[in-house]
Structures are given as structure tokens and as C-alpha cells.
Amino acid sequence: MTTQVRKIAFIGAGNMTQSIVGGMVSSGYPSDQIYVSNPSVGKLEKMADSLHVHTSQDNAEVANAADVIVLAVKPQLMADVCKALTEQVENLTDKLIVTIAAGIRIEKYRQYLSPDIRMIRVMPNTPSLVGKGMSGLVADDRVTDADKSFITEAFDGVGATLWVADEDELDILGAVAGSGPAYFFEFMASLQKAAVALGFDSDKARTMVQQTALGAAEMAIASDLELEDLRKQVTSKGGSTAKGIEQYQAFDIDKISDSAVKAAVKRNQEMAELF
Ligand SMILES: NC(=O)c1ccc[n+]([C@@H]2O[C@H](COP(=O)([O-])OP(=O)(O)OC[C@H]3O[C@@H](n4cnc5c(N)ncnc54)[C@H](OP(=O)(O)O)[C@@H]3O)[C@@H](O)[C@H]2O)c1
Structure with a gap:
């Protein structure tokens, strides 16, 4: 109110x-x-x-x-x-x-x-x-x-x-929240493509991805756990999720996010000079 x-x-x-x-x-x-x-x-x-x-x-x-x-x-x-x-x-x-x-x-x-x-x-x-x-x-x-x-x-x-x-x-x-929706859409689109590559039609793949993104975001908001701990909670040792996560870690997802945010901050600083 x-x-x-x-x-x-x-x-x-x-x-x-x-x-x-x-x-x-x-x-x-x-x-x-x-x-x-x-x-x-x-x-x-x-x-x-x-x-x-x-x-x-x-x-x-x-x-x-x-x-x-x-x-x-x-x-x-x-x-x-x-x-x-x-x-x-x-x-x-x-x-x-x-x-x-x-x-x-x-x-x-x-x-x-x-x-x-x-x-x-x-x-x-x-x-x-x-x-x-x-x-x-x-x-x-x-x-x-x-x-x-x-x-x-x-x-x-x-x-x-x-x-x-x-x-x-x-x-x-x-660089995190203003540009962030684009990062999430990029990630969601890549998951959608992975499902399509294995035979799903695009609409069904999109439904799976967007509902999963929504559910994960709502769980993160509802939980007091650290995000990394939430991730661990859905990753049983030796299970399929662990195998998938290994692939993200092999490509160093932290490094990708670090570079993305630093590049966007730099661009924000440059743009401040334009006006
Ligand atoms: N959309 C976002 O997600 C977002 C996020 C962060 C920040 N912003 C910032 O928010 C601001 C507005 O964004 P927006 O998405 O709402 O843009 P928008 O939909 O293009 O709205 C801008 C409005 O300004 C009007 N306008 C043009 N010249 C004007 C003038 N001389 N006096 C008064 N109004 C005038 C335009 O009218 P006409 O259409 O009739 O020309 C239009 O309705 C931008 O500075 C943008 O950087 C937007």
C-alpha cells in the first residue's frame, strides 16, 4: 500500500x-x-x-x-x-x-x-x-x-x-541485472537447441526450458540456501545431473560469467561518455 x-x-x-x-x-x-x-x-x-x-x-x-x-x-x-x-x-x-x-x-x-x-x-x-x-x-x-x-x-x-x-x-x-535477461535467454535458447538436437520439436523444448527456468528462479527466491548449495541439492553423486554439470564446469561457466559481466561493465562506462 x-x-x-x-x-x-x-x-x-x-x-x-x-x-x-x-x-x-x-x-x-x-x-x-x-x-x-x-x-x-x-x-x-x-x-x-x-x-x-x-x-x-x-x-x-x-x-x-x-x-x-x-x-x-x-x-x-x-x-x-x-x-x-x-x-x-x-x-x-x-x-x-x-x-x-x-x-x-x-x-x-x-x-x-x-x-x-x-x-x-x-x-x-x-x-x-x-x-x-x-x-x-x-x-x-x-x-x-x-x-x-x-x-x-x-x-x-x-x-x-x-x-x-x-x-x-x-x-x-x-551489467548483471540490466543485461542479465539476455544472458538467461541465451542460456535458455541453448538448452532448447540441445533438446531439439535430440529430436524434440521446438515448442515442446521451449515449454520444458521456460518452466524449468521459472521453477528454478522461484526455488532460489524461496530458499535460504546458497545458490551453489541448491545446485548441489539437485545433483546426486554419480547421477545424470552430475554428468551434465561436469560439462558446464569443464567449459568453466564461472569464467564465462565473469568475462561477460566485466565486458558489460566496461561498455556501460564507455556509454556514459557518449551523452
Ligand atoms: N525498456 C526497458 O527494459 C528499459 C530498461 C532500462 C532502462 N530503460 C530506459 O527507459 C527509458 C524509456 O524506455 P522505454 O523502453 O519506455 O522506451 P520507449 O517505449 O521508446 O518510450 C520512450 C517514449 O518517449 C517518448 N518521447 C519521444 N520524444 C519525446 C519528447 N521529446 N518528450 C517526451 N516524450 C518523448 C516516445 O514517444 P513516441 O513513441 O510518441 O515518439 C516514447 O513513447 C529509456 O531511456 C531507456 O533507456 C528501459
Whole structure:
């Protein structure tokens, strides 16, 4: 249940905004305190009809109406969107600014908006679109505890939230949780291919793989055991699973994950230089 209510404006009504606002409204957040802007009208009409939020094609109108502004446009549009807000929005530095755009650092927003803004960066991941997201959050030192708990509640509506110490940690979280769904899909697709290679049709192979992934994830969440111990629990000595695991270990699965995460962190750091 929502414990704090503030007027909150979303700039950009894309997939992520629709999911976050949907999550907030279904957790009991009053829709008349939510404002959304977008250039094209179709998404706004859909959100007004289904979620009963205020909508406008004018970013400044919703930003002026709100105490919290969530920037939810693509990173390449962010500089222009912010510049227009500085020209058209009063008391920007009194408002809490939140961004969900990948890659752009808080220091850049200080240049785009004002050196005096108070800001939270959130890094959601794609499963947020089905309410099972993992969002990393980082705040600058002007953000209050009340600001943090307000934004935590908003993003808890689309999954789990994890505060990190600084933006370097957010790059690491992005390399694990932001990119992670792709790693899991890659692994799932490879298991599916292995089943197909042994004669299964693709649909049946997919059903086996996805249900197994879901079951394993839910067991991991429900259990207090370390992941490695859970793995051991389903690996009887001399059994078939042990033979399968031997193959993963022979190709050093830890090394593969270590290289993948380091490569993604490096790319996150490089991308921060682009904007
Ligand atoms: N989707 C994810 O899983 C994910 C994960 C992590 C982070 N993010 C970040 O979240 C942000 C939004 O992602 P998304 O997936 O929701 O993207 P999206 O579906 O493409 O939504 C972006 C929205 O911004 C609107 N827009 C374009 N120009 C605008 C402007 N000048 N003012 C206001 N709105 C404008 C677009 O409207 P039109 O379509 O009408 O042009 C579109 O509805 C991005 O920065 C992305 O990096 C997304």
C-alpha cells in the first residue's frame, strides 16, 4: 500500500512508463496524482482510458504540475528534453528529478538542468514490463530519506528494488541485472537447441526450458540456501545431473560469467561518455 503521495510527472509514455504507472496504480497510488506527457497522442489516450492519469502532449505542463519528475525518454533525446524543461519549468530545483535512462550520469543532468537539482537514477530491467523487474537505484547526497522511500515504493510496483552506493555500482548492477535477461535467454535458447538436437520439436523444448527456468528462479527466491548449495541439492553423486554439470564446469561457466559481466561493465562506462 502506498504510504506517500506526491504529484508525479512522467516525461515519455513508452513501455517503461506504462509499466511503472500501471504498477503504481494497482498498488493503490491515486491516479489523479500522476501526470504523463508524450509527443504522440495514442499512448496518452490509452493511459488516460485504462489508468485515469492526467495526460498532455506538453512536457512542461506536466512537469510544472508535479513535485517529482521522472525522465523516461530515450537517452539520445535527453539533452534536448532537459534543455526545454529548464526554459519552461519553474522551481526545477525544488522538485525531485528521477531518470530511468541508461548510461547518463548525474553529473550530466546537472549540466543539462541545473547544478542544484536533487536527483535519483534508476536502472530498471526489461522484466519490469511483466512486473518482475530488478531496479537498481542511486541517489545524490541532496536526496532525502523520504524521497528514497517514495521512489522505492513506485518501483516496487514493477518488481524488486536495490539501492547501491554510487554510479559505479549502478554500472555493475546494469551489467548483471540490466543485461542479465539476455544472458538467461541465451542460456535458455541453448538448452532448447540441445533438446531439439535430440529430436524434440521446438515448442515442446521451449515449454520444458521456460518452466524449468521459472521453477528454478522461484526455488532460489524461496530458499535460504546458497545458490551453489541448491545446485548441489539437485545433483546426486554419480547421477545424470552430475554428468551434465561436469560439462558446464569443464567449459568453466564461472569464467564465462565473469568475462561477460566485466565486458558489460566496461561498455556501460564507455556509454556514459557518449551523452
Ligand atoms: N525498456 C526497458 O527494459 C528499459 C530498461 C532500462 C532502462 N530503460 C530506459 O527507459 C527509458 C524509456 O524506455 P522505454 O523502453 O519506455 O522506451 P520507449 O517505449 O521508446 O518510450 C520512450 C517514449 O518517449 C517518448 N518521447 C519521444 N520524444 C519525446 C519528447 N521529446 N518528450 C517526451 N516524450 C518523448 C516516445 O514517444 P513516441 O513513441 O510518441 O515518439 C516514447 O513513447 C529509456 O531511456 C531507456 O533507456 C528501459
